[in-house]
Amino acid sequence: MNTPEQSQLGKASAYVDQYEPGLLYPIARAGKRAEIGVDGAPPFFGADLWTAFELSWLNPRGKPQVALAHITVPCETRNIVESKSFKLYLNSFNNTRFDDAEAVRARIRADVSEAVWRGSDTPPASVGVKLLLPDLFDREPVHELDGLLLDRLDLECTQYTPAPELLSATEGEAPVSEVLVSHLLKSNCLVTGQPDWGSVQIRYSGAQIDQAGLLRYLVSFRNHNEFHEQCVERIFMDIWTRCRPVKLAVYARYTRRGGLDINPLRTSHPQALPANVRTARQ
Structure with a gap:
């Protein structure tokens, strides 16, 4: 079982710039949930909404591409992904060639879904991934929480x-x-x-x-x-x-x-x- 202490947190890390899904480091949710009295199915719904601001890859001709990524991980997944491993994973796209942005999106969706459901027999839902290309950057609003x-x-x-x-x-x-x-x-x-x-x-x-x-x-x-x-x-x-x-x-x-x-x-x-x-x- 993966533990936080075994992750890359707090350790010197080599930056891999060729696609490597094995960098993703899942940690089971169950242990921490047990500490707060959640044993079995939790009494809540929801998700973890991630934003990746540093995503880049190469197109088939070797020209760098950039995008923002919104990644939605359902809270019923078996695992979370430790965030430094997520950063290292995304950096592994930097010198990797993909056909187009859709190929990048599909790859992230498949890899993160596998990581967060690892150890489960029949995952009920996959992760959501949306890429925003530079022509949409100026549509990204800033807004404080209402209340x-x-x-x-x-x-x-x-x-x-x-x-x-x-x-x-x-x-x-x-x-x-x-x-x-x-x-x-x-x-x-x-x-x-x-x-x-x-x-x-x-x-x-x-x-x-x-x-x-x-x-x-x-x-x-x-x-x-x-x-x-x-x-x-x-x-x-x-x-x-x-x-x-x-x-x-x-x-x-x-x-x-x-x-x-x-x-x-x-x-x-x-x-x-x-x-x-x-x-x-x-």
């Missing part, structure tokens, strides 16, 4: 490791539907301890969540070491079990590292995925 900004609250914060006991909801009053946003989410890489910065949107219906406690809870991730996908699932499960909303969606957009950003969505009910629109910090 009421929690960061407006003037409060004292003293806890910097996850503290779910800070979460609470008002009982006995009429239920509400709210969308709350914070730009103060920070966690660290599980292996290297390097900082990961993000914005998070919490959309829920049910008993009103105490906003001061929620903001302090989000800030409490500041010194926590965990991958992006795992942090969002932890946030979802803590709110789901502590505040018991009727509906809940947690969506985070993390700043890019190594030319990649990862933006996990976890929701209690099936819904359309948000458009993969970057924020100003991305």
Whole structure:
């Protein structure tokens, strides 16, 4: 079984510039999910929305081509892909000739699908891949997450490791539907301890969540070491079990590292995925 410590994280890496799918390094989701009380089928839906900003290959005549890639990994996949291995994999396209952009898209889709479902008997869904060529670059918008900004609250914060006991909801009053946003989410890489910065949107219906406690809870991730996908699932499960909303969606957009950003969505009910629109910090 692959572990984060066995990956290329924190290690000197040779940059392979000829196509090599074996660079992708899958890590099972199950271990971290067990830590947050998820055993078997999770109580959420969603996906991990990746954006690759550094994608290039050669056309049949050897001329370099560039594109952006939006990659959608369903959260029901058996594995995540460790992000440095994803970067190394994409770099392996740099001096490889492909017939056209569609051939590149199909290759990424097949390779990443194999990696995230590795160890499963019958994968129910493949990964989604969309390439944006340079003539579409100026159509890529920048937009902040919609919602009421929690960061407006003037409060004292003293806890910097996850503290779910800070979460609470008002009982006995009429239920509400709210969308709350914070730009103060920070966690660290599980292996290297390097900082990961993000914005998070919490959309829920049910008993009103105490906003001061929620903001302090989000800030409490500041010194926590965990991958992006795992942090969002932890946030979802803590709110789901502590505040018991009727509906809940947690969506985070993390700043890019190594030319990649990862933006996990976890929701209690099936819904359309948000458009993969970057924020100003991305």
